Amino acid sequence: MRFDEIQHQATAVEVLSRAMQRGRLHHAYVFSGPDGVGKGMVARALAMALLCQAPTEAGGCGRCGACKRATHQQHPDLHIIERDTNSKGELESMIKIDQVRELQRALSFKAFEGGRRLILILEAERMNVNTSNALLKTLEEPGEATHFVLITHAPHRLLPTIRSRAQSLRFKPLPRAFVAAQLAARLEIDATDAALLAGLAEGSIGRGLALADSELLGRRVALLEQIDDPDGMRRVPQLLELAEALSKQRDGLALLFHLLRTWYRDLAALSQGRPAESMVHGDREAAARRRLTTLSLKGILTRLTLINDAEQAVLEHTANARLSLERLLLKLVGQG
Template identity: 50%
Template sequence: MLGQIQGQSHAVEAIRRAFVSGRLHHAYLFAGPDGVGKGLLATAYVSALLCPQRGAQGDACSTCSTCLRVRAGSHPDVHRVARREKDDGGLEPQIKIEAVRDLQHALSFKPFEANYRVVIIYEADRMNASTANALLKTLEEPGANTHFVLITALPNLLLPTILSRCQRIRFAPLSRAFVAAHLSRECELDPVMADLVAGLAEGSIGKGRALCKSELLAERAALLARVEGRDEDDVALPSIRRVPEALSLAESLAGRKAELPFFFQLVRTWYRDVMLSQAGLRDEQLVHRDRAALVHKRASELKSADVLERLVRVNDTERALDQAANVRLSLETLLLRLARG
């Protein structure tokens, strides 16, 4: 139900107004960061379109057989297009053109039972030009009572011809307090940890959920201590300034590929905090606010150009690994550079 979606009142109200005024757009683009509720609102919107007992304010009843099947992903008039799974369990890098052709075939028949049928396209930015152009034909001539929801975190990667046919609904990052409260319930975190994870998650419940499962979360203090060469009481420790230490950390991280996004997020937010401290921002704005004293100390020791350089290195390395660079070598180079100066 629309009324059950929290933290995205702007997006929810836009959809609600469309139902109340009877002016639904045939194609919506739900645009905003991953893990902030775009998929939830898509399900609530689709339920509301199909539910025979929709309320005057656009809320589906959420209990009828239609609503249950939309939620379970088994309603025959809801068509979902997404990247497909590969044999190794990972996902194809792009939505295949066959997925759009299958959709067009399915849409060539009448709806099974509802007045409307709906197409949801997940990660709509992951279509190459020919796939997007195939979809464009369907968007232009969808047939009666066919509605679309395109979901994306990267709207700028969509073709302008697709964008111009959609009404954009913007989703903002969720507030840190909102994410912390949610995660402390769902992942049973204590308040300090929930606040930290929410800061690292940058307004995304999806990202926060993944961070809760990360082995590195419990190792944050030890990891930062190795990168920084001192613990939270500012006692000097063996650090990556010793080359063998840097190489061994790179090796251990390279063996835990699934944990790498967390490592990058940790180091990035750490140096970002140092930069914010240099700029005189208050402790509440730090991600690592439980370590504010150490953040300020580093801020007084490092030149701001050095901090910026470190942030650039971290981002460059993460991007290089996205493009299948040698993981261990890239991490070694990064750590040795972070250790300099």
């Protein structure tokens, strides 16, 4: 992937390719923005541009050995730090300090090929304070021609000391029509389904693909009716059952939180007079207008905060998923 092959992230691409041409690439960048909008793609394009044996204005040539090794993530000067998998084949919840120490050992030697090195840290928000501090030492003294890219959808969760040492590049959600077209082509679905999926995906092709794969998508309307129910307090046992069933859907949980978040965002937008066409759950306009007769903007915003807090606790395994979901569902059906 060359820089000029990347669509819709013009700002990031321009900043990086211009910095490269002038020989002024920062030694550390934070790529932030929603998942699935091209942060990884731009990082890989940067890897090619940096490591290529015959770079052009558009970045790496894409044909030389270095470019090929970079593309296949087999270049010895391209280091990728990401969550390990455990013995059960599941992803660890956090990046480990040992991974950073191993990187430091590798960086203490000379670069193998052209002299430049790139370190990509994926899901950089998944480093605890100790791991972050270990990385900080390397960021402070990276060594010559060594560059870092930290990729994250949650830059506020990086240590301020790390953020202050890196140049921030924000990636925007992709246009809805572009996401819909990509999803329609890749999934071979019709335009109506693609439009709904693209709305839910909120500018992220990756999220759209994950949603399409999830059985939760087919249950979207039923789930929203069960979970955002003003009479829900009468059905506490059923809600607890639902929380338990959902808590076992490890892979589906991120999508569940996303469904809830987009629903309450729709309600907030409608309550402020935004047109129904902007809704993600556009097929539920009537239900949304009914719901607004019993729910204030303050209540909606409180619920959005509750959802974000529960999501962070559950996805980072800092809390028991079932208990967190129980608590969340009971609060969502509560008053106010």
